[in-house]
Amino acid sequence: MKIVDAARTNADPDLSDPDAQDAGSWDVEADDDRLTILVRGHWDLRMALRADAELRETDLGGAARGVIDLTAVSMLDTMAALVVMRLARRIEATGATVELRVADSAHRSLLEQVEQAQIPPPPRRRMNALTERVARVGKWAVLMATDTRDLLAFFGELCVVLLRIVRHPRRLRFVSMVANMQAVGLNAVPIVGLLSFLIGVVLAYQGADQLRRFGAEVFTVNLLTISVLREIGILMTAIIIAGRSGSSFTAQIGTMKINQEVDAMRTMGLDPMEVLVVPRVLALALTLPLLGFYSDIMGLLGGALMCRLNLGINFDAFLNQMNQVLAIYDTSLWVGLAKAPVFAVVIALVGCFHGLEVSGSAESVGQRTTISVVQAIFIVIVLDAIFSIVFSALQI
Amino acid sequence: MSAASDDDIIIRVRGLTTRFGSQTIHENLDLDVRRGEVIGIVGGSGTGKSVLLKEIIGLMQPTEGKIEVLGQDVTADPEGRDIDLRQRWGVLFQEGALFSSLTLQQNVEVPMRELSDIPESLMEETARVKIAMVGLPPDSAVKFPSELSGGMKKRAGLARALALDPELLFLDEPTAGLDPIAAAKFDELIKHLRESLGLTVVMITHDLDSLYAICDRIAVLVDKRAKVGRLEELLADDHPWIREYFHGPRGRAAAAGKTA
Known part of the structure; x- marks a missing residue:
């Protein structure tokens, strides 16, 4: 030509x-x-x-x-x-x-x-559908494995830094921790309260419906007390907080990572673990048990209201029955609340970990946030199941 | 300035006033951009260079005044405006502003996709031509913005701005953050593109070398207005800021580089 x-x-x-x-x-x-x-x-x-x-x-x-x-x-x-x-x-x-x-x-x-410019486009490697699918599963499995390993390493690093802070308490970012406590704890009070109250209502309603067939309406209170205190209260709280705060940790830290704020910190000799992760983990570990307790109360209140409206059990009778139940199952409240700090550490850890894993683009922030929430809720529920088995083996 | 006929004026800013609260950025500012020229906008920080650019491309509304681009009033109600305008200009933002979820090739195709009836293969080829035009290697087409260096991102942003063969190109600090060699190459590129595509270029810049190398005229934003002139005219100007700008150590170095 x-x-x-x-x-x-x-x-x-x-x-x-x-x-x-x-x-x-x-x-x-x-x-x-x-x-x-x-x-x-x-x-x-x-x-x-x-x-x-x-x-x-x-x-x-x-x-x-x-x-x-x-x-x-x-x-x-x-x-x-x-x-x-x-x-x-x-x-x-x-x-x-x-x-x-x-x-x-x-x-x-x-x-x-x-x-x-007529240079042919770079060859696109096409695999057939089957190999592609197998490859995708393989990639996913490897990613899961390395992610799990990195998450465990991250937990180890956190423990080391926490020990360092115990020895040098001045290294704790107190202001940042309190600010995070407000963001993840105090500001979550309305939503946690409302949802727990509604769950209490639903539980009492469904329980009463079934138990009435046996003429055992009053055991609705037993059902409610045990399930709310041992499981529902804290599990609901953990799930809400994973969605609400775990995601925000990932997005915040991820955006800082893209802005190179994290790199800037490192060059100034600030450890992101100490500055970003520890205050968040501690803030959540301190506030989640409180939120869990609050959720228990709201759940029981919702149940009490339903018992009053549906079964005619008044408030005094409700408390009376509750006391009798708790006299036998006296560890219920503590079984529930003991799980809170563990869930808190998991949520904060997973949130911060994925935030720091963000690389490159805005899309990566979105992906990591999704993974962070799903993973946090998944681990929380798995741990809850393990707790149940352990507690029943210990006969607590 | 009065020598230019009406047809030749591609952007006409008249009586532009911009206020943020009690702070006045521009007051009664006039500016004409002629067809086919490269005009550089300079000014100290806070003099409203970027604001002026945003007002011209319709991202921001001025407090008062009238702005006409390609004969259309961009300050008027956007409802009544010809949407064609956006196909006739291209904008390069400071950091490239590439869509991070798309490859470079897809980024360049975005403006073309807005015109729904272009066949896929033609779009693909055009994107490839644009990528080559701005001096990027062909294999960068499949890369994502996060895999590109700062200079490559700017070139990629330029390729996207040129996707629809615009008549008018806006550049926001095109050479900021580039090393001197890359910056000089970028200047060359703009010059070359302007000659082969017949572009009119409006660029905000702090780069004195760029001003010497490619700008036909320069608009200096001082005292809330624009002082426009050829380089020689501005060199002779006795406004203190303009004097310091062109006759300060860096201005002298750039001038020496030009004459050497």
Whole structure:
């Protein structure tokens, strides 16, 4: 393919009025050994699209020499140049030599650039569907394994830093911890209270419905007390906080990571573990038991209200029955609350870990936040199951 | 300035006033940009260079005044405005502002996708041409922005800004953060693109070398207005800030580099 300079020619005389000249057009002239395509006028995107569609159907075969004459073109944009190049390439593919005649140096340079950019796209490795699926599962498994290992290493690092802080209590970022306690604890009071109250209502309602068939309505109180204190209260709180604060830890720290704030800290000799992670972990470890206790109370209140409305058990009778239950199962409250600090550490740890794992882009923040919440809730529920088994084995 | 005919003026800013609360950034500012020129906007920090740019491209509303771009009033109600305008200009933001979830190729295709009827293969090829035009290697097309260096991100942002062959190109500090060699290459690139694509370029810059190398005229934002002129005219200006800007140590070094 050759690009040659030629003298500028004017468009056809009948295109001399300015309106008509503005539009682009083309003509194909073919004789035995020569195919000439005359391109005229204003060639922009729209024109290029039309020409591309129509020229595709034009028969180009036969001639030994192809000439594309662009000397009457008044305007040529990149897509139009591409379409011209495609045309030239198709003529070349029939075995003909191709000559592009241009009058304008800007058009020439555009065509040259378009020609140079014709490097084939980097080969995309295609796997068949099955291997691709297997590969995806494999990648996922490896990622899970390394993630778990890194999370454990992170927990170890946290323990080391915590020990260091115990020995040098001045290293604790007290202000940051209190600020986090407000954000994750105090500010979560309304939502935790409301949801726990509603769960209490639902539990009492469903329990009462079933127990009434045996004439054992009053045991609704037993059901409610034991399940709320041992399991529901703290589990609900942990799940709400994982969604509310675990995600915010990941997003906050992740954004700081992208902004290079974390790198800045490291260069100043500040340990992100000490500055970012420890205050959050401690704040949550201190506030989650309180929130759990509060959730217990709200859950029982919701249940008491339902018992009053549905079963006619008044408030005094409810408390009385509750006391009798707790006299036998006297560890219930502590069994529930003992789990709170463990869940708190898990939520904060997973949230901070994924925040620090963020790399590169805004998309990574989103991905890591999702993983962080799912993983935190997953681990919390698994641990809760383990706790149940251990407590029942210990007969607590 | 009066020599330019009406047709040649591609951006016309008249009586522009911008206030944030009690703080006045621009007061009765006038500015004309002529077709085919490269105009540099300079000024100290806080003089409203970026604000002016945002007002011209319609991201921000001025307090008072009128701005016409390509004959259309951008301060008017956007409802009545021709959407075509956005296909006729390209903007390069300071850090490139590439979409981080898309590859470079997909980033360049975004403006084209807005015009729904372009066939996929043509879009792909055009993106490839644009990527080559700004001097990026072909294999960078499949990379994500986070895998590109700062200079490459700017070039990629430029490729996206050029996707629809705009007549008008806005650059916000195109050479900031680039090493001198990369900055000089970027200047060359702009110069080359302007010649081959017939662009009009409006650039905010602090880079004195860029001003010497590629700007036809310079608008200096001082005293809440724009003082526009050719480099020689501004060199002779006796406003204290302009004097310090062009005759300070860096200004002299840039001038020496130009004449050497």
